[in-house]
Amino acid sequence: MNEGEAEIYKEKDWKDLEPNYAIKIFLTVLYSLILLTGIVGNGVTIQVMQVLQHNGYMQKYVTDHLVSLACSDLLVLLIGMPVELYSATWFPFTSTSGDASCKIYNFLFEACSYATILNVATLSFERYMAICHPFRFKALAGERTGCLIALAWVTSVFVAIPLLFTTGMEGHVIEPDVGPVQNLTFCTNLRERWGVYRASIFVAFILYIVVLVSVGVMCRGMILVLQKTMRPMGGGVNGAEGTPKHESARVKAAKKQTILFLVPEFLG
Numbered sequence: 203m204n205e206g207e208a209e210i211y212k213e214k215d216w217k218d219l220e221p222n223y224a225i226k227i228f229l230t231v232l233y234s235l236i237l238l239t240g241i242v243g244n245g246v247t248i249q250v251m252q253v254l255q256h257n258g259y260m261q262k263y264v265t266d267h268l269v270s271l272a273c274s275d276l277l278v279l280l281i282g283m284p285v286e287l288y289s290a291t292w293f294p295f296t297s298t299s300g301d302a303s304c305k306i307y308n309f310l311f312e313a314c315s316y317a318t319i320l321n322v323a324t325l326s327f328e329r330y331m332a333i334c335h336p337f338r339f340k341a342l343a344g345e346r347t348g349c350l351i352a353l354a355w356v357t358s359v360f361v362a363i364p365l366l367f368t369t370g371m372e373g374h375v376i377e378p379d380v381g382p383v384q385n386l387t388f389c390t391n392l393r394e395r396w397g398v399y400r401a402s403i404f405v406a407f408i409l410y411i412v413v414l415v416s417v418g419v420m421c422r423g424m425i426l427v428l429q430k431t432m433r434p435m436g437g438g439v440n441g442a443e444g445t446p447k448h449e450s451a452r453v454k455a456a457k458k459q460t461i462l463f464l465v466p467e468f469l470g
Contacts, residue, residue: 226291233287240279244272263347267325270351274317282311289389301371304389308369313362316406320354323413330420334427361406368392368399 251265391399
């Protein structure tokens, strides 16, 4: 530590930067409610999807994607929130976790976060193929859904791998004659790997933008196809003539496709 850093630490007690006890209690209650809501909500989603598939109300490939999405959301909550509450709220400057646990935490949290994004993308892709290219969708049936879900998780793991090498424990123990005795250690990105860390974050950001734009384009394509399918047929005024008293099978099928499109997209 140079003289300038020593002077700073001599005058600063880092404990003063921690939130007060009332804020810690409030954040603990808030995090607990969010965690409990997420666990219950995703658990119910998994159960409901299984029941709907068993009773034939929803196709298997849709439920598989939604279950995978719910699992990734659940893992993000279970991995991220307890650690964030402990390390960022209660003990922000005195992390007791080792270097290995710090790396594993960052890796798992980011991998599950990327998996959530990619699960939304693969679900949207399957719905896009089913609505806009139904014949090609049926021709590619089989293990397609399982392969897409596996691809989403494997890609997430590969994207998160750099965090195993670019994150770790940073900090030092302040000497008693320099300032208050404090163990200032943080689980963060390593200074000597800052370039690699920045590159990995940039790649992840580009991946997110690509997925976001792709999902938007696919959703627009699906909406256009569904609107065209549900457009009334006939040569009368506003299509009144030629429209049967009861809904045609084509219109009913289009409405069913709309529901099957909107429900997964909303849950995702």
